Amino acid sequence: QVHLVQSGAEVKKPGASVKVSCKASGYTFMNYDINWVRQATGQGLEWLGWLNPSSADTAYAQKFQDRVTITMDASISTAYLELINLRSEDTAVYFCARGVDTTDFSPGDYWGQGTLVTVSS
Amino acid sequence: SSELTQPPSVSVSLGQTAMITCSGDGLAKQFAYWFRQKPGQAPVLVVSKDTERPSGIPERFSGSRSGTTVTLTISGVRAEDEADYFCQSSDISGSYVMFGGGTKLTVL
Numbered sequence: 001q002v003h004l005v006q007s008g009a010e011v012k013k014p015g016a017s018v019k020v021s022c023k024a025s026g027y028t029f030m031n032y033d034i035n036w037v038r039q040a041t042g043q044g045l046e047w048l049g050w051l052n053p054s055s056a057d058t059a060y061a062q063k064f065q066d067r068v069t070i071t072m073d074a075s076i077s078t079a080y081l082e083l084i085n086l087r088s089e090d091t092a093v094y095f096c097a098r099g100v101d102t103t104d105f106s107p108g109d110y111w112g113q114g115t116l117v118t119v120s121s
Numbered sequence: 122s123s124e125l126t127q128p129p130s131v132s133v134s135l136g137q138t139a140m141i142t143c144s145g146d147g148l149a150k151q152f153a154y155w156f157r158q159k160p161g162q163a164p165v166l167v168v169s170k171d172t173e174r175p176s177g178i179p180e181r182f183s184g185s186r187s188g189t190t191v192t193l194t195i196s197g198v199r200a201e202d203e204a205d206y207f208c209q210s211s212d213i214s215g216s217y218v219m220f221g222g223g224t225k226l227t228v229l
Contacts, residue, residue, distance in 0.1 A: 035218060037164075045156075045164065045207050047218040059216050100169055106154055106209065106218060109175045111163035 002026040004096050004112035011118045017084040020115045022096030029077035030054045033099035035107045036070060036081045038092040039114075046092075050105050051079055086119045093117075125208055125221035132227045133198050141224045143208030144190040151211040153191040155184060158205045158223075167206075168193060195226075203228045 007021040022034060036048040049060035051070040058070050069082045079096060093114040100108030125145040133139040143153060153171050156164035166175050168184035171191060181196045195202055208221040 037218075037220075044223040045158075045209075045220040047220060050218065061217060095163055097164075100154070100166070104152075104170075106152070106211065107156075107164075107166075108169070109166040114163055 002098070002110045004098060004110055006094075006096060006112040006115045009116040009118070011120065012086050014087055014119055014121055016086050016119075017082060018086060018117050019080055019082045020094050020096075020117070022079045022081070022112050024077045024079070024098070027098075029074060031102050032108075033105035034070070034072070034079040035097045035099065035105065036068075036094060037097055037107060038094045040089075040092040043092075047107075048081065048083075048094075050099070052105070053079070083117075086117075088119050091117065091119045125210060125219055127206075127208055127221040127224045129222070130225045130227065132229055133195075134229045135200060136197055139195040139198050139202070139226055141193045141195075141206050141208075141226065142190055143192070143210075143221045145210065145219075145221075146189055147210055147213050147219070148186070148189045148191055150213055151215060153184065153186065154209040155182075155193045156207045156209065157202075158207065164207065198226075198228055200228050202226060 003025045005023045030053045035050045072079045095114050096112040097107035098110040099105045127143050155168040157167050158164040167182045171186050172184045183194045185192050205223045207223045
């Protein structure tokens with residue numbers, strides 16, 4: 001079965017950085033894009049960006065363009081989200097989500113369990 | 122446009138039909154996707170590419186489109202369908218993902 005397993009909860013101070021991992025299994029990692037989506041408590045879903053593992057191409061939401069980087073280690077089928085210069089508004093659950101199919105990067109039916117990132121002084 | 126607009130809430134009686142709309146200029150050229158999310162859980166894809174139902178999703182979930190408005194229809198609503206529903210699409214260029222604000226479905 002397809003699984004996306006994310007790293008554990010993080011607590012960071014304002015101005016710090018966080019790196020969340022998403023390990024894929026049960027499919028060929030290189031064939032599907034990986035999206036990162038976040039959700040603050042009681043709020044909606046907010047897309048941060050995606051990665052094409054095959055080409056290493058990335059695209060980021062304009063809002064996060066200067067603070068987010070999505071990378072990967074294909075040898076261990078793992079994608080990473082790094083967010084720098086954290087502020088309290090970045091407190092949220094961060095999800096990785098596989099692309100819906102091999103030709104469409106839109107988030108599909110496989111999501112990680114979510115990683116809570118708390119930014120607090 | 123970079124926005125998808127959904128009603129904040131929809132209420133429906135048990136066994137009736139619920140319809141949740143999502144509108145946005147980008148929908149003229151891009152597919153729409155619908156997710157169901159229950160508290161404390163990751164979103165679940167219930168409709169893909171406007172009208173496709175992923176494996177394991179009950180037949181009572183269906184999607185449709187009319188111009189720049191897409192609709193998620195849930196027929197014969199059950200208590201377990203009470204959740205938040207989000208539409209998702211891409212910008213007109215097809216490069217960026219965007220989500221609607223979400224609709225809370227209440228089953229009466």
